[in-house]
Amino acid sequence: MGESPTIRDVAHAARVAIGTVSRVLNGHKSVSEDVRRRVLKAVEKLNYEPDRVAQSMRLGVTRMVACATRDISIPGLASVVNAAEEVLRSCGYTLLLAITDERKERELDLLRMFQQRRVEAIIMTTSYEEDVELCRHIKQLTIPVVLLDRDQPPELDAVTLDHRRGTRSATEYLLGLGHSRIALLTGRPSTRPARERIAGFNEGLAGAGRQAHRGVVKSGGFSAEFGFRETSSLLSTNPRPTAIIAGGMGMLSGVLQAIRVHGLSIPDDISVVAGADTDLAALATPPITAVRWSGTDEGRMAVQLLLNRLGGNRKGPAQRVMLSTELITRASCAPPRNVR
Amino acid sequence: MGESPTIRDVAHAARVAIGTVSRVLNGHKSVSEDVRRRVLKAVEKLNYEPDRVAQSMRLGVTRMVACATRDISIPGLASVVNAAEEVLRSCGYTLLLAITDERKERELDLLRMFQQRRVEAIIMTTSYEEDVELCRHIKQLTIPVVLLDRDQPPELDAVTLDHRRGTRSATEYLLGLGHSRIALLTGRPSTRPARERIAGFNEGLAGAGRQAHRGVVKSGGFSAEFGFRETSSLLSTNPRPTAIIAGGMGMLSGVLQAIRVHGLSIPDDISVVAGADTDLAALATPPITAVRWSGTDEGRMAVQLLLNRLGGNRKGPAQRVMLSTELITRASCAPPRNVR
């Protein structure tokens, strides 16, 4: 880094003052054609690139936005980040990416690091929405923060997904097929997607006049491992559920694996609904009914909210956008055995 | 950003000189207990965070590493980035992420931006390895660059995957089952993974003493869309191939979709091998034989090479690491009809 030419080198080569070089590079009006040419030639010759660190320091603006998220190898999250980067870059911002792995300590570390790096805004998922320390640290930031599919703290902007309606639709659909023992697998209730799915599930059950105990909720994680473990244990109970809702982005593979291991077939022995519409859901055999939403829209919208804040609307009330979900019915659900 | 307290504010609050604050914060020896306590209390009270932009400027070191890649919504790439971020962060580096979308212009833009931001190293996939302009721009960078699964330019470090052997194994396996019309779908030969897969394919065919024309190569893209399009067209030829190798990370879904649309069944009508071992490959029905490798290892190794350079070994010869691939045989391949 030390060996890069500086504006001083350019000025020297062009035999002008450094202020003049700056003016040329920033397109100021009062520069003579002759000088402008000399400067540009010197820039070319030295392969000069302005130091954005120095610019940031001088101007007090970094044009960097940070994104902290659980794990981008989860397809749903990768789309969000991918879309966010594309929009940000097209607006001249640079994305700084960090993986939280759902660890609170790491989230706090990252928050501090973002602050030190003087990023101008943050897009993030918090792992523990109810954690007061975390919320306190987030709120005392002086830059805009946009939450991804999170509710807390309430004074922040957020783009959320309508998991509640998606899960309610799935539940109603399964009840309509005649299922009376439906299991919902989802994350800890300390995160919004899990809470909303559970709420939608209960609404669906209640709305059909059924007893809530006809549903079984396993709330503890979004991972494939969790899906596998809980599905395995559910399938060993008697009577076992006749339908499972895999309420997490990367959970489906574990659920399918467990069903396969138990030698059961979909939808004859058990119906399955996926909480996200992935390649796997669409192309499994049979194809899996899924609650679909767009991670790309989520990422774009998050940046939208953020740019609105950076554009000057710093003090307005929390902006909340909820993106719709849609139940895509496929062949993975059928009436349970006893009903047919 | 303007309202953050500076070291000067801390110094004032603690009634010491700014140099003293700096010494306390950087753990220098010669500081009295009393002063140290006063400074830390002031830091606490003001919620002071040192400005890393200013530190970068002063020290000439940013502790930032950039990663530019095609599209992180491709599962294989997301794992690479995810792993790279984890290692980098644990070493005190911050990851700056950019999506190239395989556009040369964007790659050139990004290279320039990285240079301006004074990142200390770059991890990237180039879209057009043969492009002299791109190679020239990369080579004139003064910071370490690690290529992901790319060969060009040859003076750069790279971590690559042994697609050649993986594809040769797949080809030999299919030939061994009795297939004589095998199709390989893969990307443009301007990228290493495609070239290597084609080479491995041809080696496999040649090694079995078969005529090369028993193989059909469609080289044009890694996307699901490409897989769908080419598979559809291949399935309409007569005689149609009896086996397809989906030689790309996100291609399998398109291939399976096309096979499904044509009403064919795997492996009775056609055998399939996937170029990456994804959830979809493992859990499709039937499960798909796949060439497996570890994106996580790839990302970690890339950072390893990079840290080695940053650790001082700037001038050594290009470091090249090739990670092995493994053929995971599953139920998607069987002898073709005429052989059974």
Next chain:
DNA sequence: ATGAAAGCGCTAACAT
């Protein structure tokens, strides 16, 4: 139209 110089926040070298 151009030059000179201040100053962004910080660290380290030099004083004391």
Next chain:
DNA sequence: ATGTTAGCGCTTTCAT
């Protein structure tokens, strides 16, 4: 042990 100051590369204000 602590204060003072130069200077990192840049933009911008103030002269001229």
